[in-house]
Amino acid sequence: MATKQKAPTSQFVCSTCGFVAPKWLGKCPDCGNFNTMQEELVRETNTAKTETRRGVTDMLKNRALPLSKIGYEKFDRVNSGISEFDTVLGGGIVRGSLVLLGGDPGIGKSTLLTQVAAYLAKSHPTLYVSAEESCSQVKMRCERLGVVSDNLLLLNETCLEDIETAIGESKFVVIDSVQAIYTESLSSAAGSVGQVRECAAKLMRIAKSQNVTFFIIGHVTKEGALAGPKVLEHIMDTVLYFEGQQEDNYKLLRAVKNRFGSAQEVGVFEMTETGIKSVSDYADLFLSETRGLAAGSAVTPSESGNRCMNVEIQTLISKTAYGMPRRMSLGVDYNKLVVLIAVLEKRCGIPFFSSDVYINAMGGIKLDEPSVDLAICAALASAANDVPIDKFTAVFGEVGLTGEIRPVTYADKRVNECIKTGFKQVILPAKNMKACEKFKDKIQLVPVQYVGQMIKALSLRPMQNND
Numbered sequence: 389m390a391t392k393q394k395a396p397t398s399q400f401v402c403s404t405c406g407f408v409a410p411k412w413l414g415k416c417p418d419c420g421n422f423n424t425m426q427e428e429l430v431r432e433t434n435t436a437k438t439e440t441r442r443g444v445t446d447m448l449k450n451r452a453l454p455l456s457k458i459g460y461e462k463f464d465r466v467n468s469g470i471s472e473f474d475t476v477l478g479g480g481i482v483r484g485s486l487v488l489l490g491g492d493p494g495i496g497k498s499t500l501l502t503q504v505a506a507y508l509a510k511s512h513p514t515l516y517v518s519a520e521e522s523c524s525q526v527k528m529r530c531e532r533l534g535v536v537s538d539n540l541l542l543l544n545e546t547c548l549e550d551i552e553t554a555i556g557e558s559k560f561v562v563i564d565s566v567q568a569i570y571t572e573s574l575s576s577a578a579g580s581v582g583q584v585r586e587c588a589a590k591l592m593r594i595a596k597s598q599n600v601t602f603f604i605i606g607h608v609t610k611e612g613a614l615a616g617p618k619v620l621e622h623i624m625d626t627v628l629y630f631e632g633q634q635e636d637n638y639k640l641l642r643a644v645k646n647r648f649g650s651a652q653e654v655g656v657f658e659m660t661e662t663g664i665k666s667v668s669d670y671a672d673l674f675l676s677e678t679r680g681l682a683a684g685s686a687v688t689p690s691e692s693g694n695r696c697m698n699v700e701i702q703t704l705i706s707k708t709a710y711g712m713p714r715r716m717s718l719g720v721d722y723n724k725l726v727v728l729i730a731v732l733e734k735r736c737g738i739p740f741f742s743s744d745v746y747i748n749a750m751g752g753i754k755l756d757e758p759s760v761d762l763a764i765c766a767a768l769a770s771a772a773n774d775v776p777i778d779k780f781t782a783v784f785g786e787v788g789l790t791g792e793i794r795p796v797t798y799a800d801k802r803v804n805e806c807i808k809t810g811f812k813q814v815i816l817p818a819k820n821m822k823a824c825e826k827f828k829d830k831i832q833l834v835p836v837q838y839v840g841q842m843i844k845a846l847s848l849r850p851m852q853n854n855d
């Protein structure tokens with residue numbers, strides 16, 4: 389298969405300075421950076437040939453036009469059979485688009501797209517290209533999910549040129565995964581930066597010219613970015629990240645880019661034995677039943693995409709057994725945790741230097757907005773002083789290094805969510821108070837300016853300074 393067509397000339401280009409070399413080099417001779425030389429195809433510069441191939445209509449299409457002469461293009465949307473997936477895509481799958489689905493290993497990417505493909509196959513020719521698993525593995529998954537259908541075509545292939553031939557009449561194609569396929573035009577191994585970029589570019593050309601919709605699975609690196617170049621995201625129409633801890637049943641699907649809808653959407657899914665299901669009632673999803681009984685837990689309304697969800701943050705503090713205290717965080721940025729511990733030590737006099745601190749956001753959700761700072765502080769202070777926080781109290785606000793509490797975005801939406809889910813008190817930044825005054829009759833609002841005031845308001849400890 390490898391001898392089918394010898395690759396045309398490829399070259400190695402430094403991703404930092406653009407230096408071009410005919411061979412791979414460990415160090416770029418121009419800028420001196422290591423490991424920056426990436427293989428690329430040498431493109432033909434003779435465009436006349438391509439122009440002839442495109443034909444007259446296409447050439448006319450490429451003429452510049454004034455806005456008034458440009459008609460509206462109606463996006464043809466197709467239902468995916470999973471309501472949350474449709475929501476994240478902005479109201480359904482747009483024909484001829486490229487959707488990239490990224491996520492940690494084993495999170496359920498193949499499961500989700502197998503279900504979508506099986507649903508689409510009922511009414512459209514659909515192909516599932518499995519470059520990572522054998523066809524029988526995919527069949528077994530289909531049987532487990534209860535979506536066995538003869539309309540869904542399976543292909544176990546890694547060569548992009550062969551996949552292109554197999555696409556035939558298919559209008560929806562799943563590629564599992566982009567890191568496992570390769571194009572014969574490049575000699576580098578599948579999964580390398582050059583290969584991933586070239587394969588994605590070729591898939592885009594097929595998608596746009598034949599109006600085929602591609603769902604492309606991409607693996608993420610340890611840091612959480614999509615493996616392969618960032619350029620992969622530029623080529624795609626929609627980029628979705630599947631997140632959540634593997635051991636948790638709940639997963640979030642987040643749109644980080646969407647050319648056909650809002651990039652703020654988030655879908656909530658539940659992973660069950662029989663596949664992935666949409667979760668529409670997520671009010672209590674990220675809250676424990678025992679909150680309010682034990683010290684160390686605080687609830688914060690977190691804004692994820694266009695949804696606001698109350699999430700519980702739990703902390704555990706124990707005496708350090710060794711010289712160095714440990715800090716561990718799940719769902720919350722580690723550096724944020726360390727900074728907030730320092731703020732509490734310095735500004736509120738709560739000592740953590742001889743304690744191990746563990747923190748966890750419930751339900752495997754990732755909390756990365758600044759508004760969770762105050763809830764982290766509340767949970768830490770509650771655990772350190774062994775005083776539980778009231779079950780019906782929520783906390784939000786950004787904490788500065790001086791211990792001041794800064795306003796956050798969507799304050800009214802957050803308070804509204806607390807009212808909807810039966811909370812009785814919200815501790816919020818004083819500067820957000822104006823936007824939330826309208827809720828005064830429905831919920832008790834406690835504006836605070838310093839971390840110390842929050843601790844006092846929750847009766848977690850008498851304050852020393854900044855209160």
Ligand SMILES: Nc1ncnc2c1ncn2[C@@H]1O[C@H](COP(=O)(O)OP(=O)(O)OP(=O)(O)O)[C@@H](O)[C@H]1O
Binds near residue numbers: 493499500659660
């Ligand atoms: N027999 C089974 N019963 C119940 N759940 C299962 C079963 N097999 C797999 N799963 C669930 O499906 C998940 C794996 O799903 P899937 O293969 O879709 O993940 P993936 O993101 O495609 O992984 P990879 O990156 O390895 O391709 C597992 O983590 C597990 O939770």
Ligand SMILES: [Mg+2]
Binds near residue numbers: 497498499520564
């Ligand atoms: Mg998979």
